[in-house]
Amino acid sequence: MSTARDHFARRLRGIMPVRFDEPLARHTSFRIGGPADVYVQARTLDQAIAAVRAAWDLELPVLVIGGGSNLLVLDGGVRGVVIEMRARHVEGWPTGRLPASAPERLETFSGTIHSSSALDDDRRDDGAIEVVAEAGAPLAALGRKTALQGLAGLEWAVDVPGTVGGAVVNNAGAHGGDIAGSISAALLLPPDGDPVWQPVERLGLAYRTSMLKAAEVSQPRPLVLGAKFVLRRGDPLTLRAAVARYSQHRRATQPVGACAGSMFKNPPEQAAGWYIERAEAKGLQVGAVRVSDLHGNFMLNLGGATAADVLALVTLVQEKVRSRFGVSLELEIQVVGEAAR
Ligand SMILES: Cc1cc2nc3c(=O)[nH]c(=O)nc-3n(C[C@H](O)[C@H](O)[C@H](O)COP(=O)(O)OP(=O)(O)OC[C@H]3O[C@@H](n4cnc5c(N)ncnc54)[C@H](O)[C@@H]3O)c2cc1C
Incomplete structure (x- = not known):
């Protein structure tokens, strides 16, 4: 392992810092977890792609994490490479007006998913708004920000911890909403190809799971680079009230402290x-x-x-x-x- 991890660090020299034996308790909401042999934080999609491709080339096992808010990392830690996804750029456009710089298939890639005007400037139409978020964007902040800007569709996510990438993999949901009902596509990097937008119907999203999660952990799994949310204009006062109600409900029913959220799935009959x-x-x-x-x-x-x-x-x-x-x-x-x- 030590040779492979040295090779990995050499491949990423000048691209991003590489840490060895990083305690994962520092990177999970449970504050539990042994060391990762190799650990990197990807602050851009280019860094994430470089890191995962280096690991795949060297046949090192890869675990991608977002907020670490749905994970129990065992005490012996994780063999191979852990990539924490931190690329968190978000932009939005009226539907159908994606700029030419947003190709369906991204071959060479730099910085952000698209380069266009910011979300605030794009609320001109009465139609839907497409919001494209990089996988490391915090879901709760995205839900809150869009709702408070008068965009309906993601207010259910106001207090769901973790990232857009983790939410896609888990089909996160709350208050009757979920990722399956909120996105039109996810941008995936498959182990053997280039980034490609995968329509939501092909992600196998079901109750707190997806095809991305079901894939064998020991096999290389696609990296989620981003997701395209489809939101609609809503009544700002109604949305503001929903945000307040959901937050209040969580404060009243869920404890504060180091945890991983709900430990068990709800059986069909009862919670x-x-x-x-x-x-x-x-x-x-x-x-x-x-x-x-x-x-x-x-x-x-x-x-x-x-x-x-x-x-x-x-x-x-x-x-x-x-x-x-x-x-x-x-x-x-x-x-x-x-x-x-
Ligand atoms: C207090 C609390 C409340 C919660 N409430 C809810 C709730 O209401 N509803 C709900 O659905 N969940 C809830 N959760 C669970 C958790 O927030 C969600 O499952 C969340 O979507 C996980 O996102 P994450 O970024 O933390 O993923 P992680 O826990 O880091 O990872 C989860 C899975 O996704 C994979 N993954 C993460 N990012 C990527 C990526 N970019 N590419 C490929 N794979 C990736 C990981 O390998 C892992 O398999 C709660 C958790 C806490 C701590």
């Missing part, structure tokens, strides 16, 4: 939290991880928790719910990396 509460699993604790007293589907890292603690608590909660209701709770969060040796 996971409903089962957890009735199985008397709220407040259960293993090491420094505790099932939230406010919301049963949240686990909080009280400080210094390990991934092993989380997995032990997950098993405990699953057993309690199974023995009480005969229901198997399936993890919503994604577990990556290796257990501590």
